[in-house]
Amino acid sequence: MNRLKSELASLKMFSKREFIIWSSYRMNAWMWVLDVFFNTTIFFLLSLVTKGSDISFFPYGNNYVTFIVIGLGVHYISYTNLGDPFARVSKIYWGGTMDLYLLSPLSYYTPLMGIMFRSVIDDYPRVILALLFGGLFFGAIYSVANIWLIFLLLILILTSTLGFGIISASSFYLFNFKQNTEPVRFILQDIIIALTAGYYYPLTVLPYPLQVVGSFIPHTYALDAFRRLLIPGGDLMARVLPIQLLIDIPPITLDILILVLMTIITIPLGLFMYVQGIKKARREGTLTRWQ
Amino acid sequence: MAVEYAIKINNIIKKYKIKQRAIKSRYFNAIDDVSLSIEKGEIFGLLGTNGAGKTTLIKIMAGLLEADGGTGKVLKYDLYKEHKKIRAKVSLVAPTADVGTDNNLTVKQNLEFWAVVYNLDKNLRAQRIDELLLFLDLKEYEDFWPMSISAGMRQRLAIARSLLVKNPILFLDEPTVKLDAKGAKAVRNFIKKINKDLGITIILTTHFIFEAEELCDRVAIMDKGKIISCDTINNLRKRLKKYDLLEIECSSIPKDIIDQISKWDYIVKCTYNNNLLNIESLKVEVSIFEVLKLLRQQDLEIYSVRTKEASLESVFISTLNNGRNSI
Structure with a gap:
């Protein structure tokens, strides 16, 4: 119990430190708001392409701005959770602080989670802001039919992408990927997600093999469920994804189950790999680099 | 009275893998059959040229690096089986004060951060930080950014961080290497003070001979991963007729x-x-x-x-x- 308390106190301290740093740059906040605004604008401009056309977004209603703003929101979460753990571990290594964290009573995971608070502060609120800008300026309309379900999906997309992120981070020590390009993140983020996540278009417009590839990433299920629930006119029962066509369960239930499954596989696997990586680095003398 | 050892290691070996080509690699002995006993309360110097193996050896003794061979105990904890316990009982200061110092936090905020990370009792934190700021002459700079104080002060801040927890062993890896003469002198004085007033066993690495001479009760001279001589400075002189x-x-x-x-x-x-x-x-x-x-x-x-x-x-x-x- 005491141990948990001290780990939580440390996490709180990390978040405080990251907030002090984040807020100490006043320009940051303005740049941050502008960045989200312009990103939303770009997505809105993309939506104009479909204006007046009879392109179908079935089963995701008929408001492409909402469709694309939800894509932007999931993109923010995914980009942070998938890409950030590796970048943070890299920062600990190059900054030379891994040794100091190991000399503290903290668990191996707390520093990793702790320094991710910068992204939590910086990136997660972007989702709310993007949805807000979409609604206020660009004509996005949201139907909040089931707020608890949306909240549950939000947690699941956070945890499942974080699991992949920790796997990516563990490769820093486990496979000695000390440079920026790390295969797990590269394959997932820059290839599979970029091609098949469906930020800008429904997965169903892709060739079937790509739809199958897209079935292995959490974005597919999160976007499917969010869009059905949040876009007015979304169909809750129509089955369109490859796995939905195979398993006879209501689509949103299946989306949730798959996200739960991805979470319970990727998070323990990531944490296990991360510890193995640290142990390996302790044997090889590559825990940190003092410059 | 029997001598109490803070550290006792025997025949320690550490090999590093060096990649030569894409597939081919070779090993070299970073630490080669090193045995050492360090008494409680002494300032012990590891002296050697760059690449002699000093940092590798202190990382092994601090539980941060696993040895490939040999045996050893640090504060009676086994080097292999109880490395977590060793790490909880030792402190370390890296050669550069920037390690562990966040330039976006003030001197005091830096210490507050590490006090929580090191799980210092909530009720004692403020008092301990104040004590250390006074002890290391940093009190008047507590609200300064690390970037706006001298390198010597930053090194003292790093030492203050390492003293937040009252650990019996302090490792200092080249504590004055990046400092000017004045800053280095001040840090050396504080090292003596820490050892004398707090009774902490200090193991420092240096390639400044005068530093070892000024600070250390005993020195081990290292070369190519081996300890080629270990004694008090006077005994070393006697032995070599210098x-x-x-x-x-x-x-x-x-x-x-x-x-x-x-x-x-x-x-x-x-x-x-x-x-x-x-x-x-x-x-x-x-x-x-x-x-x-x-x-x-x-x-x-x-x-x-x-x-x-x-x-x-x-x-x-x-x-x-x-x-x-x-x-």
């Missing part, structure tokens, strides 16, 4: 006075020829006053006094040469 020299030109000295001088502490050899008194001493700065006082008491005329210190540098170089010849 003594300070004191030459006093004076009027004739009675033989009994020469015999008397020969028996004093630190005096290795005392001879008198042609009005020249030649003394080989382990500590010329002590001997000079005692000898001059005695000669004056005897009403002898002193014409000139010359000293030549046998620095640790000459001992170091001789030891390295001897070590390399015997390897």
